[in-house]
Amino acid sequence: MGDGAPSRAIADVDGFNLYNGIHDAYDRRYLWLDLVKLFEALRPRNELIRVKYFTAILIDDPETQKRQAEYIAALKAAHPGRVDVVVRATTHMVRTIFRRSGFRTSFAMNADGCVDPRLLR
Numbered sequence: 001m002g003d004g005a006p007s008r009a010i011a012d013v014d015g016f017n018l019y020n021g022i023h024d025a026y027d028r029r030y031l032w033l034d035l036v037k038l039f040e041a042l043r044p045r046n047e048l049i050r051v052k053y054f055t056a057i058l059i060d061d062p063e064t065q066k067r068q069a070e071y072i073a074a075l076k077a078a079h080p081g082r083v084d085v086v087v088r089a090t091t092h093m094v095r096t097i098f099r100r101s102g103f104r105t106s107f108a109m110n111a112d113g114c115v116d117p118r119l120l121r
Helices: 015-026 035-042 062-078
Strands: 007-014 046-058 083-098 103-110
Touching: 007 015, 007 035, 015 046, 035 046, 035 062, 046 062, 062 083
Parallel strands: 007 046, 046 083
Antiparallel strands: 083 103
């Protein structure tokens, strides 16, 4: 590292939290975010080796499954060999909205109907 060569980096992305954070803040504006370009822009002195995209497939929403598959295919096609997709579990998405306070929370359940505490936010 002291020789001036850029340090190598791997970016780990929690797809569930990324999707919900972008969707909450920007609606659909940035949902098709190019993760490789984003991390290269954020860390220009690092050599980005790969992006590891952790996600879960929603089993109760065929349209969401289709869009998710298209997004993943586009990322992989744009950056061959640089995007690894890790599917954690198949889940049901449950959203709860409390209209009076404006508070919204999302969480995921596994196929057995148990909330995965690692996915709570």
